[in-house]
Every structure is written in structure tokens, then in C-alpha cells.
Amino acid sequence: MGLIVQKYGGSSLANAEAIGHVAGRIVAAAETGTKVVVVVSAMGNTTDNLFDLAHRVALVPAPRELDLLLSTGEIVSSTLLAMALRSRGRDAIAFSGAQAGIRTNQSHGMARIAFVEPQRIVSELDLGKIVVVAGFQGITDEMDVTTLGRGASDLSAVALAAALKADICEVYTDVEGVYTADPRLVPKARKMDRIGFEEMLEMASYGAKMNPRSIEFGMTYNMKILVASSISNVPGTLIHQGDTMDQTVGEIRNRVRSVLTDKDVAMITLKETKDCPGVAAAIFEPLAAASISIDEIVQSVGAEGVTDLSFTVKRAEADQALEVATEVAREMSGVEVSSLSDVAKISIVGTVMQDAPGYAAQMFRVLADQGINIEMITTSDIRITCIVDDSRVEAAAKALHTVFGLDNLN
Amino acid sequence: MGLIVQKYGGSSLANAEAIGHVAGRIVAAAETGTKVVVVVSAMGNTTDNLFDLAHRVALVPAPRELDLLLSTGEIVSSTLLAMALRSRGRDAIAFSGAQAGIRTNQSHGMARIAFVEPQRIVSELDLGKIVVVAGFQGITDEMDVTTLGRGASDLSAVALAAALKADICEVYTDVEGVYTADPRLVPKARKMDRIGFEEMLEMASYGAKMNPRSIEFGMTYNMKILVASSISNVPGTLIHQGDTMDQTVGEIRNRVRSVLTDKDVAMITLKETKDCPGVAAAIFEPLAAASISIDEIVQSVGAEGVTDLSFTVKRAEADQALEVATEVAREMSGVEVSSLSDVAKISIVGTVMQDAPGYAAQMFRVLADQGINIEMITTSDIRITCIVDDSRVEAAAKALHTVFGLDNLN
Numbered sequence: 001m002g003l004i005v006q007k008y009g010g011s012s013l014a015n016a017e018a019i020g021h022v023a024g025r026i027v028a029a030a031e032t033g034t035k036v037v038v039v040v041s042a043m044g045n046t047t048d049n050l051f052d053l054a055h056r057v058a059l060v061p062a063p064r065e066l067d068l069l070l071s072t073g074e075i076v077s078s079t080l081l082a083m084a085l086r087s088r089g090r091d092a093i094a095f096s097g098a099q100a101g102i103r104t105n106q107s108h109g110m111a112r113i114a115f116v117e118p119q120r121i122v123s124e125l126d127l128g129k130i131v132v133v134a135g136f137q138g139i140t141d142e143m144d145v146t147t148l149g150r151g152a153s154d155l156s157a158v159a160l161a162a163a164l165k166a167d168i169c170e171v172y173t174d175v176e177g178v179y180t181a182d183p184r185l186v187p188k189a190r191k192m193d194r195i196g197f198e199e200m201l202e203m204a205s206y207g208a209k210m211n212p213r214s215i216e217f218g219m220t221y222n223m224k225i226l227v228a229s230s231i232s233n234v235p236g237t238l239i240h241q242g243d244t245m246d247q248t249v250g251e252i253r254n255r256v257r258s259v260l261t262d263k264d265v266a267m268i269t270l271k272e273t274k275d276c277p278g279v280a281a282a283i284f285e286p287l288a289a290a291s292i293s294i295d296e297i298v299q300s301v302g303a304e305g306v307t308d309l310s311f312t313v314k315r316a317e318a319d320q321a322l323e324v325a326t327e328v329a330r331e332m333s334g335v336e337v338s339s340l341s342d343v344a345k346i347s348i349v350g351t352v353m354q355d356a357p358g359y360a361a362q363m364f365r366v367l368a369d370q371g372i373n374i375e376m377i378t379t380s381d382i383r384i385t386c387i388v389d390d391s392r393v394e395a396a397a398k399a400l401h402t403v404f405g406l407d408n409l410n
Numbered sequence: 411m412g413l414i415v416q417k418y419g420g421s422s423l424a425n426a427e428a429i430g431h432v433a434g435r436i437v438a439a440a441e442t443g444t445k446v447v448v449v450v451s452a453m454g455n456t457t458d459n460l461f462d463l464a465h466r467v468a469l470v471p472a473p474r475e476l477d478l479l480l481s482t483g484e485i486v487s488s489t490l491l492a493m494a495l496r497s498r499g500r501d502a503i504a505f506s507g508a509q510a511g512i513r514t515n516q517s518h519g520m521a522r523i524a525f526v527e528p529q530r531i532v533s534e535l536d537l538g539k540i541v542v543v544a545g546f547q548g549i550t551d552e553m554d555v556t557t558l559g560r561g562a563s564d565l566s567a568v569a570l571a572a573a574l575k576a577d578i579c580e581v582y583t584d585v586e587g588v589y590t591a592d593p594r595l596v597p598k599a600r601k602m603d604r605i606g607f608e609e610m611l612e613m614a615s616y617g618a619k620m621n622p623r624s625i626e627f628g629m630t631y632n633m634k635i636l637v638a639s640s641i642s643n644v645p646g647t648l649i650h651q652g653d654t655m656d657q658t659v660g661e662i663r664n665r666v667r668s669v670l671t672d673k674d675v676a677m678i679t680l681k682e683t684k685d686c687p688g689v690a691a692a693i694f695e696p697l698a699a700a701s702i703s704i705d706e707i708v709q710s711v712g713a714e715g716v717t718d719l720s721f722t723v724k725r726a727e728a729d730q731a732l733e734v735a736t737e738v739a740r741e742m743s744g745v746e747v748s749s750l751s752d753v754a755k756i757s758i759v760g761t762v763m764q765d766a767p768g769y770a771a772q773m774f775r776v777l778a779d780q781g782i783n784i785e786m787i788t789t790s791d792i793r794i795t796c797i798v799d800d801s802r803v804e805a806a807a808k809a810l811h812t813v814f815g816l817d818n819l820n
Contacts, residue, residue, distance in 0.1 A: 075481075
């Protein structure tokens with residue numbers, strides 16, 4: 001008898017009707033005879049609303065209490081879904097993260113799963129019940145409730161799937177899978193049938209809606225993850241170890257897997273900073289103290305002991321970051337600070353880039369042919385990212401999607 | 411060093427501003443040097459909203475899941491209040507019922523407190539923290555969350571006060587205390603400074619806003635309860651064992667303590683039912699099966715083996731109760747069913763009634779002098795209740811308040 005773990009996101013559980021719809025899908029899965037464990041996020045915008053409420057009563061809400069507060073969102077959706085399943089004639093039981101045996105360390109707001117004690121889930125499954133677990137949360141040895149970070153219901157699902165040795169972890173969401181590019185920008189973007197964990201990890205960090213740690217977890221425990229729509233019956237995208245991937249003709253022919261874009265980017269540059277130890281720390285420590293999240297950092301090779309240092313932040317934090325950077329620059333003689341708030345990030349991703357050269361050059365050529373200036377370049381083993389003017393990102397994405405052969409696949 | 415338990419109701423915690431106000435009051439109490447444990451209800455209408463949501467996903471929500479769902483309301487308010495206290499410079503910690511050590515049996519929806527394990531609360535108090543506990547909830551030996559019944563945050567507060575051997579349990583609400591009558595009907599109604607547990611128990615059942623089991627708990631453990639306003643600084647009403655009460659001049663002179671009224675009453679009568687075993691069961695079993703709550707029941711002494719049987723229900727359930735009663739009567743030959751939907755309940759309460767005769771006669775005389783017809787009479791040791799036409803209940807309440815010397819006390 002098989003066992004699957006399904007995860008449903010908040011937009012799939014936004015109200016009573018949506019919960020009823022999801023219950024219908026779960027019942028259909030259970031009727032194939034497989035055991036089913038369901039992990040849920042909080043309904044709709046619940047988590048954001050609770051977060052806002054906390055910030056209305058306290059400037060800096062206590063992390064322990066914030067976790068206990070936010071954990072209620074997933075408990076609400078798990079209990080409602082269990083009720084909906086029972087009203088459809090399937091026995092079901094709802095568990096908080098604590099009851100599901102998800103044990104974590106004490107890092108409130110970003111707790112790490114220490115281990116999973118799935119005994120009670122196993123007993124209830126053996127009694128024929130569908131088990132519905134509140135995602136996003138766990139409990140410490142001291143019985144303090146923790147949360148695992150934003151979007152971490154995915155992580156709860158993959159961790160439970162691994163602990164229960166499930167056949168697959170199915171993540172249902174409001175999109176039909178993972179795409180080769182943002183379909184709003186690139187009309188020829190297509191859904192991928194399969195993708196490797198590593199590639200998905202880069203994509204997760206660049207806009208696709210899976211928690212990166214859940215992908216790492218899937219990779220570590222070799223747990224297949226299917227990302228699919230909670231509404232349609234389109235097959236979705238299977239995220240897996242990728243061993244069979246290179247064997248398919250399509251995969252070999254097409255080494256760049258996707259084009260990613262992000263318009264929520266602002267770039268700040270400190271020109272002619274001293275190229276000596278301690279300078280980067282002097283710049284980024286005050287930014288960290290101001291709780292500003294830095295995305296990409298590039299330090300150029302400079303002449304005569306000086307260098308240019310650029311970094312990107314989210315646009316909402318651009319003004320504050322500029323202010324902090326200007327303050328820092330004031331204490332360094334000769335440093336000039338500038339910012340660009342209308343830039344965007346465009347990336348190409350594919351594991352095969354790590355073995356084959358020339359992808360970067362090809363990308364830069366495509367952008368040059370379009371007359372698009374590159375403000376900044378960063379790379380990882382399987383990704384190349386350029387910062388460009390945001391009015392040109394759509395044209396860039398379309399051109400790259402075509403040139404790297406993504407328009408006409410499958 | 412003293413220890414007090416304070417309880418705040420949902421209307422005192424309706425939004426962020428109200429929570430801030432309550433936090434200010436708690437800080438003021440803590441600054442006198444006493445240890446403070448706070449028990450909270452859910453914010454505003456949260457519990458009703460969660461209940462409605464459950465009934466939108468399932469006709470009959472599973473009791474275990476309903477409890478887990480409803481328990482989130484008090485967790486939300488407890489965490490927000492702890493955050494608000496910390497933002498006012500007082501260290502505070504929020505606990506769910508489970509974390510507070512409130513252990514119950516498994517009767518979901520109406521669980522009984524088995525015992526309280528207050529060790530963690532004691533440790534946190536010893537560290538100088540204000541402890542905020544989610545009311546209304548506990549946990550079973552199997553780690554299943556239970557709720558203690560509607561309004562049972564009062565019970566959580568009194569039980570914790572007893573377990574912690576607190577000096578007093580202070581229940582803060584949206585009224586200034588317990589009144590001699592409903593001030594909306596009887597302008598001369600006054601707030602009582604003190605009242606005995608037994609009298610309060612009758613009043614709790616008749617409109618005043620304290621959970622009756624919490625009063626029983628206070629009586630059993632001899633824990634003084636102060637009911638007072640969460641807004642004003644009026645002293646409130648002290649509910650206590652009453653040993654000193656008879657010693658005050660006011661108490662001796664004035665044996666009737668209060669006049670209670672309730673307009674949410676409908677009365678149904680079955681005339682000429684057979685006066686033989688099993689008849690009452692035949693009537694009330696189908697009503698119970700239809701989940702209709704019966705309030706008062708009176709069976710009159712009948713002639714020639716027949717008797718009249720009357721009972722009262724809430725008005726919202728009157729139509730359904732009449733339908734069930736008519737159905738039952740159809741199977742009993744010669745029984746006639748009638749209903750009165752525009753009646754009200756008026757009661758006088760006082761412990762001294764149990765020792766001194768004549769109060770009932772005096773009450774009936776007052777009503778007769780006002781030309782008010784009595785539809786039904788019921789009594790307890792310390793209470794006499796009449797059902798009258800609801801258009802006359804205000805006049806009846808005023809007259810009784812005056813005759814029993816309640817207008818000019820203190």
C-alpha cells in the first residue's frame with residue numbers, strides 16, 4: 001500500500017469553498033487506496049494579517065510569541081480541512097506541528113527541523129485516517145512552538161514525506177508547475193515536465209514558488225517532489241534527482257533550462273572604495289544592523305588600490321539602503337555613492353552550464369544585439385545573472401528564451 | 411510577594427488599541443511588586459467567527475478538530491498581549507493552555523480540568539516575567555487540545571489562581587461589576603460591592619456574565635473573585651465565601667440581593683398530559699434529540715390523572731420546540747399544545763431566602779398589585795422565578811427592586 005504526502009498552499013485554501021474543493025481532490029487520491037498525509041499552509045493572507053497585527057501591538061514583536069501567534073494560521077486550515085474530509089465520509093484527523101512530531105531547534109522564526117517523530121501519524125494512517133498536518137511549524141524540547149521560515153510549509157511536507165518514506169511529495173499551488181520563463185513576460189514560456197533539484201534550487205531563489213530549503217531537503221533525502229495545480233489536472237513538474245534527465249533527447253539538446261526575471265530590484269554602488277581588508281565588512285555590517293536584505297554583491301577589480309562595490313536590494317528597502325551606504329561612505333574619503341532604482345534581474349539557469357563554457361558569452365551577445373546595457377553580472381555554477389534596465393527586461397527575456405531553444409520544446 | 415491572576419474578556423481585547431490599553435493596566439498592577447498571571451479570552455468575535463467557519467466546511471464539525479480550531483483564538487490574544495507588555499518594558503511570556511499545564515479529560519467542547527501543572531508558570535514568574543495564558547483550553551494525556559465550554563476562560567483563570575494559591579482572581583470585563591438588577595430596565599439598579607458564591611451562581615445562570623463553573627470552582631477552592639471593569643477604575647464586585655457578609659448592616663437589612671430579568675424566553679405548554687411514569691421522558695427526549703435547550707420545567711398537579719406540563723426555551727428555538735412538542739402530543743390522545751412567545755423571566759435572588767419564609771408571597775403580591783399575570787413559577791433554594799408577559803417585565807423589575815429595598819442601599 002502506497003503513501004503520498006500532499007501539500008496545499010494558502011491560495012488553494014482561501015475560504016470554505018476552496019477548502020471543500022481541496023477536500024474533494026484528497027478524497028479522490030485516497031480512493032486509489034494509497035495512504036494520504038496532507039500538509040497545509042494558512043488560509044489566504046492569514047499569516048500576513050497576523051504579522052501585521054503583531055506589529056500593531058509591538059514595534060519589535062518577541063520572536064517566541066510571534067511564532068506561537070503565526071502557528072495558529074496553519075492550525076485553523078488543518079482543522080477545517082479535516083472537518084471537510086469527514087463531512088465527505090473519509091475519516092480524518094488534524095495535527096498541529098507539535099502533535100505531528102516535528103521537532104526543531106530553538107531558532108524562532110527560522111527554526112531548523114531536528115528530527116520528526118511520526119509515530120502518531122503512522123498509527124492514525126493505520127486506522128485508515130487521512131492525516132492533516134499544520135505546516136510551517138514545529139516544537140522544541142521545551143514545548144515552545146517554532147516556525148520554520150516563510151513558505152516553509154513546503155519544508156514540513158518534504159520532511160514528513162522523508163520521515164514516512166512516502167512514494168512522493170506532491171506540492172499543489174496556484175500555478176501548473178515550473179516554467180521556462182515568466183509567462184507574463186515571455187508568451188512562449190512553457191511548463192517543464194521534469195527538473196533537477198539543483199536547477200530548481202536556483203529557480204526557487206529566483207521567483208518560482210518553492211521554499212529553497214524544501215528542495216535541499218528533497219535532494220538530501222532523494223524525495224521526489226511534484227509541483228502541480230490545485231485546480232486543474234495538468235500533470236505538473238516533477239522535481240527529482242535528475243539521473244534520467246540527461247538521457248532524454250530534449251534535455252541533451254537544450255542545456256539552458258529557464259530564463260528567470262525579477263523586477264523588484266534596486267542597485268547601489270560605492271565607487272572608488274579602498275581595496276583593502278575590512279572595507280566590505282565596514283559597508284555591510286551597518287546594512288545588516290538596519291535589517292536590510294542584500295541580494296547580489298559584486299566587487300570589481302579596481303586600479304591603484306581602489307575598487308567599485310555594487311549590491312542589489314529589494315526596491316522597498318532601496319531608500320534606506322542608500323541612506324546607510326551614504327553614511328558609511330562619508331567616513332571613507334573619496335568614496336562616491338550612486339543608486340539605480342529602475343533595474344531588473346535576468347538570469348539563465350541550467351546544470352549543464354557548470355561543465356560547458358560559452359553560455360555567458362552567448363547571453364551577453366544576445367543582450368548586446370538587443371542594445372541592452374549590462375549594469376552588473378553575477379554567476380553561480382549553474383546560473384548567470386545580469387542586472388539590466390527594467391524597461392528592457394521583457395525584450396531580453398524573450399530573446400534569451402528563443403536563442404537558448406526554449407520556445408519550441410516538448 | 412503577592413500573586414494575582416487577572417482575566418480579560420474578548421471585548422476588552424477587541425483590537426490592537428484595546429490590547430495596548432489592557433497591557434497598560436497589567437503593567438500598573440505589576441509595578442506594585444506583585445507577581446501577575448493573566449488569562450485571556452479570544453479577541454472580540456473571533457470564537458464565533460471560527461465556529462461559523464467550521465460550520466461552513468462541515469454540517470457537524472468533528473469535536474476534536476473544532477476544539478483545536480477554537481483554541482487558536484485565545485493563543486492569538488495571549489501572544490499579542492505578551493508582545494504588548496514587552497514593548498512596554500515588562501518581560502512577559504505567552505502560554506497556550508497546554509504549555510500552562512492545564513490538563514483535562516477528553517470531553518471535547520466541554521472538557522473538565524483534571525489538574526493543573528503550574529511548574530513552568532512558577533519558573534517564569536520567578537524570573538520576573540508576567541505570564542499570559544490562553545484561556546478556555548487545556549490538553550489531554552494524548553496531547554489533544556480540548557476546550558472547556560463557552561465563556562470558560564473565567565474557569566481557566568480561577569483554576570490557575572487556585573493552583574498557584576493566588577491572593578485573588580480578578581475578572582475584568584465590559585461592565586463595572588454585578589448589579590442588583592439590569593440597569594437598562596431598572597434605573598435605580600446599583601453595583602454590589604460584595605456577593606456570596608452561591609448567590610452569584612444563581613445570577614450567573616440568569617444573565618450576569620460569569621461562567622457558572624468558574625464560580626463553583628471559586629467556591630470549592632475558596633478563591634476570591636473580583637469582577638470589575640477593564641476600562642474604568644470603579645472598584646467592582648467581590649465574589650467570596652460570604653462569611654463576613656451577614657455582619658454588615660446592609661446585608662442583614664436587605665435579604666433579597668438582586669432582581670434578574672431575561673426577555674429571551676418562550677414558553678410551551680402541553681395540557682392534560684397523562685400523569686404517569688414515562689410521560690416527561692417521552693416529551694423531553696425528542697427535544698434533546700433536536701438539540702433544543704430547555705431552561706425551566708414546571709409540571710402542575712393535575713386532577714383525575716392528567717397534568718399540565720410547561721417549559722421554557724430561548725426564542726430562537728421556540729418554533730422548532732413547538733413543532734417537536736406538537737409531534738409528540740399527536741401520539742398522546744387528548745393532549746393540547748400551546749405556546750407563548752412574548753414572555754419574560756423575572757427572578758429575585760438571595761441566600762437568606764432559604765431560611766426565611768414569605769419572600770415568594772411578597773413577590774407575588776407585588777406582581778398582583780401591578781396587575782401582572784404570572785404564567786409559571788419555579789424556585790430554587792435561593793431564587794424565585796416567575797414567567798410574565800414581556801411588556802410588563804420592566805414595571806415588575808422596578809417594583810420588586812423598590813419593595814425589596816434595593817433602590818437606596820450603601
